[in-house]
């Protein structure tokens with residue numbers, strides 16, 4: 458399906474109401490009646506608007522976290538072809554060279570639309586506050602995810618619409634905070650989009666619809682993979698203190714990244730949550746680090762394998778590995794009572810492996826979700842359709858965090874308990890300058906503590922995980938069961 462078809466399939470059916478809606482969104486600060494008609498905006502939202510010569514309204518963007526994705530998302534937002542003129546007006550980053558590079562790259566793509574100047578470029582850990590204090594309408598949140606709950610909450614408090622990258626948190630308190638801020642956004646009618654771009658790709662949308670409509674019967678088991686070589690590693694520079702080093706090499710520190718199961722595999726976990734219209738309730742798993750060892754790799758694992766169970770008994774088997782020269786796969790499969798599907802290919806088979814459905818797609822745009830999600834967001838703004846993806850963004854992020862807790866602890870764990878009691882990995886609210894103490898510290902040899910399954914459970918979970926009661930007659934040293942080296946094993 459083409460991008461235009463996607464836009465055309467929206468519920469808005471007449472261009473006049475579309476125009477009213479767009480202006481309703483843009484004028485939310487002043488025209489309460491228009492707002493009510495289209496369901497947008499709050500009186501507290503201050504939007505200084507101007508229409509350009511072509512009669513297009515301007516949406517002012519603020520970027521918080523001007524790295525690779527923040528730059529890409531800003532360019533994609535400015536690429537959109539809705540009736541609005543999207544411009545970048547402010548940027549915050551902890552490092553000036555990253556902010557400058559983002560400005561340079563955005564300018565090279567959209568020279569006339571980048572309006573950031575010395576007064577709207579904010580450097581440092583509290584730079585985000587200055588962007589939120591400015592007159593931007595929509596903020597792109599693209600720092601490492603450890604800061605996302607704080608930035609999202611404050612953006613909603615400040616009355617900004619939000620595009621935030623996945624993952625939306627790294628720990629249970631962060632998820633609770635995002636869920637609460639997401640609700641507040643709904644009350645204030647502030648748009649929230651999450652960078653889980655597969656949800657915007659026609660190939661997934663069409664395939665998932667077929668599966669949810671029952672084309673292969675009951676969905677029994679799924680398999681999801683993010684197996685590849687891994688990502689960059691940024692060296693410590695001599696002038697960096699520990700906090701600066703961790704902020705630069707953030708992928709390897711859980712308070713910033715959440716481990717790669719959270720950082721990347723979330724995409725595949727989210728596809729199955731979407732398909733199942735829910736999230737797992739139980740998980741158990743195993744993982745560790747075999748190849749990517751050494752202090753430069755911080756505290757994260759290089760592989761995780763998790764068995765997740767959904768409320769209805771569906772099992773999702775999840776595998777993610779960052780190891781060069783091994784089998785690579787970033788994809789999802791589901792098996793049903795009457796067949797199976799390869800979701801990322803949009804192909805559905807019957808039990809005899811005959812293709813019974815193939816999603817149509819434009820080869821060049823097969824997985825062009827990064828651009829499509831921005832087309833969708835700004836088209837929704839134009840059409841006056843309210844969008845809030847915070848809840849599923851939070852649930853899919855917690856699915857990944859939940860998996861990490863399963864592999865780090867080696868226990869079978871329960872969603873509700875982990876979400877309610879899980880501890881915070883860092884107090885980023887208090888981290889306002891590079892003088893703050895990094896939440897994890899290297900040991901004397903420069904290495905960082907690595908979670909040990911079976912040993913660190915209470916600390917990692919935030920509650921005592923009691924061992925299941927032993928069955929009578931199987932006590933240590935007393936029983937006849939296998940494994941104690943004393944009894945006579947049967948069979």
Ligand SMILES: NC(=O)c1ccc[n+]([C@@H]2O[C@H](COP(=O)([O-])OP(=O)(O)OC[C@H]3O[C@@H](n4cnc5c(N)ncnc54)[C@H](O)[C@@H]3O)[C@@H](O)[C@H]2O)c1
Pocket residue numbers: 521522523524525526527549550551552555556581582584585599600601602604622623624652653654704720
């Ligand atoms: N949806 C996707 O497919 C996709 C792809 C890539 C990255 N991402 C997500 O985007 C986010 C950023 O990833 P990236 O690849 O751009 O990383 P990056 O390292 O290139 O960029 C992160 C930027 O944030 C800045 N930063 C760190 N802490 C900050 C703070 N407190 N305030 C302001 N700026 C801060 C860094 O200096 C850096 O410039 C991550 O959550 C990542 O998962 C999503």
